[in-house]
Amino acid sequence: MQHIMKNKMIYESPDGGKTVYQREFGNYESRQKVSKLKRLKDYNKKIPVLEIYRCVQSEGSRFGRPTIAVRTTGCTHRCYFGEGGWCDSWYTSIHPEKGTFTFNDIIKIYDENPHVKEMMLTGGSPTMHPALVNEIMHFANERDILVTIETEGSHFLETDHPIDLISLSPKFSNSVPVLGAITPNGAVADERMIKVHNRHRMNKEAMRKTLDYHKDYHFKPVWDGTEKNLKEIEEFRVEMNIPKHKTYVMPAGDTRETLTKMYPMVFEMVAEHGYNMTGRDHIIAYDTERGV
Numbered sequence: 381m382q383h384i385m386k387n388k389m390i391y392e393s394p395d396g397g398k399t400v401y402q403r404e405f406g407n408y409e410s411r412q413k414v415s416k417l418k419r420l421k422d423y424n425k426k427i428p429v430l431e432i433y434r435c436v437q438s439e440g441s442r443f444g445r446p447t448i449a450v451r452t453t454g455c456t457h458r459c460y461f462g463e464g465g466w467c468d469s470w471y472t473s474i475h476p477e478k479g480t481f482t483f484n485d486i487i488k489i490y491d492e493n494p495h496v497k498e499m500m501l502t503g504g505s506p507t508m509h510p511a512l513v514n515e516i517m518h519f520a521n522e523r524d525i526l527v528t529i530e531t532e533g534s535h536f537l538e539t540d541h542p543i544d545l546i547s548l549s550p551k552f553s554n555s556v557p558v559l560g561a562i563t564p565n566g567a568v569a570d571e572r573m574i575k576v577h578n579r580h581r582m583n584k585e586a587m588r589k590t591l592d593y594h595k596d597y598h599f600k601p602v603w604d605g606t607e608k609n610l611k612e613i614e615e616f617r618v619e620m621n622i623p624k625h626k627t628y629v630m631p632a633g634d635t636r637e638t639l640t641k642m643y644p645m646v647f648e649m650v651a652e653h654g655y656n657m658t659g660r661d662h663i664i665a666y667d668t669e670r671g672v
Contacts, residue, residue: 418511428479438661441598447498455505456534458577460557464632470564472504498526507535517541533587534580546597552612604632628658636667
């Protein structure tokens with residue numbers, strides 16, 4: 381819940397206000413007496429992060445802004461979009477690799493790029509790592525860095541400093557793996573993979589808590605070009621009371637070729653229905669190259 385009080389923004393947690401934060405002249409200060417939320421203890425220890433790099437935000441309402449991307453590994457989902465391909469970061473989800481960075485690496489890249497004042501925390505599924513995300517929010521608060529977290533919404537995550545922007549991308553029925561489909565490393569999708577994918581796929585209670593607790597959000601669904609998928613997107617938007625101006629429809633596709641085919645369809649659809657369109661311009665620019 382958000383309240384405006386003169387030059388301050390007061391954020392109350394779902395616990396009825398026991399946890400209160402205020403923003404005054406751009407700096408967030410925790411007014412908790414004692415936080416019980418987990419934090420990292422060792423900045424030299426490996427964390428579940430596969431990539432850290434400077435880039436330009438290529439999706440959603442922050443499109444075009446210089447940012448530092450921090451990509452976590454591990455995910456609750458195993459997304460497969462048929463002709464649109466597997467998750468474009470399959471190495472964090474379908475076949476998750478181990479983290480190779482430390483928290484000091486995050487600090488270092490901001491020291492080297494002091495002009496960059498945003499962070500895109502992506503995955504995988506960053507909400508699987510509450511201590512890491514909470515530590516990032518403390519760091520971001522100290523440096524006055526705006527944090528966007530990309531999430532499918534499967535877990536509600538409380539942090540000592542509320543996240544600036546939740547990029548909510550729930551996975552609809554078009555994301556369910558097809559039995560027998562071949563994964564990027566040559567494995568075969570089986571019943572177990574489908575069960576894992578569906579276990580937390582549409583946790584609307586967690587999504588509502590997330591949108592209520594943190595500062596701002598946008599809704600970023602993946603559209604595969606079908607009427608069935610469009611109906612699911614619109615029904616979800618209405619049920620969750622998400623306005624169209626906060627809806628950014630993203631084309632399905634994990635390569636430059638597949639996205640290029642989808643772009644005209646998405647152009648026409650959003651113009652007809654009154655949504656926003658967001659591209660996936662990192663794929664248009666670099667195709668399947670990682671870390672860009």
